[in-house]
Amino acid sequence: xxxxxxxxxxxxxxxxxxxxxxxxxxxxxxxxxxxxxxxxxxxxxxxxxxxxxxxxxxxxxxxxxxxxxxxxxxxxxxxxxxxxxxxxxxxxxxxxxxxxxxxxxxxxxxxxxxxxxxxxxxxxxxxxxxxxxxxxxxxxxxxxxxxxxxxxxxxxxxxxxxxxxxxxxxxxxxxxxxxxxxxxxxxxxxxxxxxxxxxxxxxxxxxxxxxxxxxxxxxxxxxxxxxxxxxxxxxxxxxxxxxxxxxxxxxxxxxxxxxxxxxxxxxxxxxxxxxxxxxxxxxxxxxxxxxxxxxxxxxxxxxxxxxxxxxxxxxxxxxxxxxxxxxxxxxxxxxxxxxxxxxxxxxxxxxxxxxxxxxxxxxxxxxx
Amino acid sequence: xxxxxxxxxxxxxxxxxxxxxxxxxxxxxxxxxxxxxxxxxxxxxxxxxxxxxxxxxxxxxxxxxxxxxxxxxxxxxxxxxxxxxxxxxxxxxxxxxxxxxxxxxxxxxxxxxxxxxxxxxxxxxxxxxxxxxxxxxxxxxxxxxxxxxxxxxxxxxxxxxxxxxxxxxxxxxxxxxxxxxxxxxxxxxxxxxxxxxxxxxxxxxxxxxxxxxxxxxxxxxxxxxxxxxxxxxxxxxxxxxxxxxxxxxxxxxxxxxxxxxxxxxxxxxxxxxxxxxxxxxxxxxxxxxxxxxxxxxxxxxxxxxxxxxxxxxxxxxxxxxxxxxxxxxxxxxxxxxxxxxxxxxxxxxxxxxxxxxxxxxxxxxxxx
Numbered sequence: 001x002x003x004x005x006x007x008x009x010x011x012x013x014x015x016x017x018x019x020x021x022x023x024x025x026x027x028x029x030x031x032x033x034x035x036x037x038x039x040x041x042x043x044x045x046x047x048x049x050x051x052x053x054x055x056x057x058x059x060x061x062x063x064x065x066x067x068x069x070x071x072x073x074x075x076x077x078x079x080x081x082x083x084x085x086x087x088x089x090x091x092x093x094x095x096x097x098x099x100x101x102x103x104x105x106x107x108x109x110x111x112x113x114x115x116x117x118x119x120x121x122x123x124x125x126x127x128x129x130x131x132x133x134x135x136x137x138x139x140x141x142x143x144x145x146x147x148x149x150x151x152x153x154x155x156x157x158x159x160x161x162x163x164x165x166x167x168x169x170x171x172x173x174x175x176x177x178x179x180x181x182x183x184x185x186x187x188x189x190x191x192x193x194x195x196x197x198x199x200x201x202x203x204x205x206x207x208x209x210x211x212x213x214x215x216x217x218x219x220x221x222x223x224x225x226x227x228x229x230x231x232x233x234x235x236x237x238x239x240x241x242x243x244x245x246x247x248x249x250x251x252x253x254x255x256x257x258x259x260x261x262x263x264x265x266x267x268x269x270x271x272x273x274x275x276x277x278x279x280x281x282x283x284x285x286x287x288x289x290x291x292x293x294x295x296x297x298x299x300x301x302x303x304x305x306x307x308x309x310x311x312x313x314x315x316x317x318x319x320x321x322x323x324x325x326x327x328x329x330x331x332x333x334x335x336x337x338x339x340x341x342x343x344x345x346x347x348x349x350x351x352x353x354x355x356x357x358x359x360x361x362x363x364x365x366x367x368x
Numbered sequence: 369x370x371x372x373x374x375x376x377x378x379x380x381x382x383x384x385x386x387x388x389x390x391x392x393x394x395x396x397x398x399x400x401x402x403x404x405x406x407x408x409x410x411x412x413x414x415x416x417x418x419x420x421x422x423x424x425x426x427x428x429x430x431x432x433x434x435x436x437x438x439x440x441x442x443x444x445x446x447x448x449x450x451x452x453x454x455x456x457x458x459x460x461x462x463x464x465x466x467x468x469x470x471x472x473x474x475x476x477x478x479x480x481x482x483x484x485x486x487x488x489x490x491x492x493x494x495x496x497x498x499x500x501x502x503x504x505x506x507x508x509x510x511x512x513x514x515x516x517x518x519x520x521x522x523x524x525x526x527x528x529x530x531x532x533x534x535x536x537x538x539x540x541x542x543x544x545x546x547x548x549x550x551x552x553x554x555x556x557x558x559x560x561x562x563x564x565x566x567x568x569x570x571x572x573x574x575x576x577x578x579x580x581x582x583x584x585x586x587x588x589x590x591x592x593x594x595x596x597x598x599x600x601x602x603x604x605x606x607x608x609x610x611x612x613x614x615x616x617x618x619x620x621x622x623x624x625x626x627x628x629x630x631x632x633x634x635x636x637x638x639x640x641x642x643x644x645x646x647x648x649x650x651x652x653x654x655x656x657x658x659x660x661x662x663x664x665x666x667x668x669x670x671x672x673x674x675x676x677x678x679x680x681x682x683x684x685x686x687x688x689x690x691x692x693x694x695x696x697x698x699x700x701x702x703x704x705x706x707x708x709x710x711x712x713x714x715x716x717x718x719x720x721x722x723x724x725x726x727x728x729x730x731x732x733x734x735x736x
Contacts, residue, residue, distance in 0.1 A: 066598035230434035233628030260601030
């Protein structure tokens with residue numbers, strides 16, 4: 001035996017974090033299954049690409065990619081402020097919502113802090129809480145797959161967590177809490193609790209369904225160009241909150257972390273409302289296709305306000321087997337891991353052609 | 369008076385971080401000075417752009433920017449492992465060196481930890497140390513602008529810091545510690561000290577001047593596509609270390625944080641050695657131009673192994689005034705803030721045309 005190299009230990013806090021299995025990416029599934037290509041319907045990526053205007057702007061900028069992006073993302077923050085009726089001091093731009101949530105958790109969660117979320121919701125929030133030494137308390141989804149706002153409120157009042165996390169619309173369920181319920185949750189917050197509102201899928205919902213453009217020190221709303229804008233690979237999103245919270249993030253963010261290509265693309269994308277409207281319409285059609293497909297096979301669905309649909313396969317074992325069988329056929333989907341959604345598979349809306357391909361595979365596997 | 373909105377306080381550790389002034393970006397200087405354009409020689413960005421092959425690859429990928437990048441950066445890590453004679457388990461890809469240094473500091477520095485660096489070197493290391501609650505000890509540069517390896521070794525032995533940071537070649541001095549000196553520093557490390565070797569400018573130096581492809585738990589080397597590869601705006605870099613350290617970073621990194629465009633561009637850039645060789649040659653010519661320019665004006669320079677040159681203007685006040693005068697003329701450069709380099713200005717190598725423009729402005733201001 002060759003003697004082991006000496007080990008340099010990380011800090012006790014970091015050593016204590018369990019090794020984690022993040023989402024396995026489609027590229028790894030392709031390598032493991034020797035797939036030359038996959039029908040890519042598992043990561044809620046847009047099937048409709050970025051706006052052609054964004055592609056043109058990014059393409060024109062590529063020769064300048066030797067320049068860092070503007071560390072202030074000034075022009076983009078100005079455009080976002082105009083869009084959301086606030087000041088650019090209310091806007092923090094980051095490399096996607098995962099990056100921004102990391103800043104929020106790092107700022108407001110420390111060892112001994114506790115955060116509250118729905119059990120089984122988008123897991124990167126919990127990843128950050130664990131990573132920064134906090135504890136995570138959870139409440140369950142309702143049996144119908146909706147976020148249980150009453151349970152969140154009760155638990156918030158008793159636990160007084162540092163952060164309450166709400167994805168709205170929710171991932172992986174696709175459900176929406178209407179404005180009145182979110183406001184009820186917000187109104188119930190103790191004075192030292194922050195509501196982190198993950199609105200990654202907000203662009204698929206009518207604006208009035210949402211909390212208004214409320215700027216408050218206890219509210220951080222995060223949004224992204226990854227979903228309806230079709231720019232997940234560009235890594236750009238933003239947070240809207242008070243100037244003081246933005247100044248707090250300013251103390252810890254990577255000032256030169258947002259790539260120039262994404263800044264330029266996001267600016268152009270924001271100016272192409274017609275494209276986003278088209279995507280939203282196509283996605284609504286796609287959800288209807290999936291509802292019909294499921295119904296024709298006698299399977300239930302959860303009404304979705306996102307670019308994906310959860311289809312009820314009965315139980316966790318069946319849903320997992322279905323997902324694995326589809327993967328062997330070259331179809332990449334994902335599924336919620338935890339009750340009450342463990343019996344569902346989650347399918348991203350594809351192009352009409354991709355939806356037809358999915359329907360063919362899905363029917364064959366269900367019938368097979 | 370309208371009553372102040374209630375303030376939600378961040379954790380005591382985050383509240384304790386002083387508000388910071390990062391590098392002011394050239395875009396902000398343009399806004400403040402109402403410059404339509406700047407001669408952009410202040411941020412050590414490449415004047416020679418990305419490889420045309422990288423531009424072509426990124427351009428072809430733009431329609432797929434609705435897809436996340438591969439969270440494992442598998443293909444790129446494989447290519448880097450082949451290039452550096454290691455395994456892909458030795459490679460961690462991040463959104464540039466700033467991102468990777470954040471992971472290293474977060475992993476190895478906690479409250480009560482101390483890190484050691486040269487006073488006045490690349491400030492983002494100190495930014496991360498402060499941000500994660502550590503203390504920073506420093507040693508001074510030698511009077512000639514070189515990193516004082518003997519002082520670093522002495523202080524390392526007495527202080528037993530968690531991390532020793534060495535930028536080699538150094539920024540902002542541009543100086544290089546030859547391989548024997550770096551090895552001497554490495555050999556002097558106590559068992560629980562990590563050497564963080566920031567090799568952002570390594571591509572401008574002959575390979576044999578460097579520490580060999582040594583994989584060790586007490587060594588993390590970070591490199592970037594931002595400098596010689598001309599992809600600063602794409603945000604991509606990598607760390608080389610042991611699989612255990614890579615697994616530690618895996619616990620805390622943003623798994624989907626590296627943008628797809630950068631991954632694709634970096635792969636193509638790695639395959640275009642001829643382009644990088646051309647850039648390195650042009651940069652060497654540019655340094656010579658700056659040495660000659662300074663000499664013709666009776667000013668000293670520090671021998672540089674990077675894409676920038678420090679020119680001696682005598683004292684800090686003169687250098688600052690010179691920088692400000694140049695900015696009013698539309699010329700963006702930067703200068704070291706701290707002794708013994710505070711009397712220098714730092715000028716990035718531009719294209720031959722940009723160098724000629726700089727020379728004209730510089731002569732006029734010095735003579736004026």
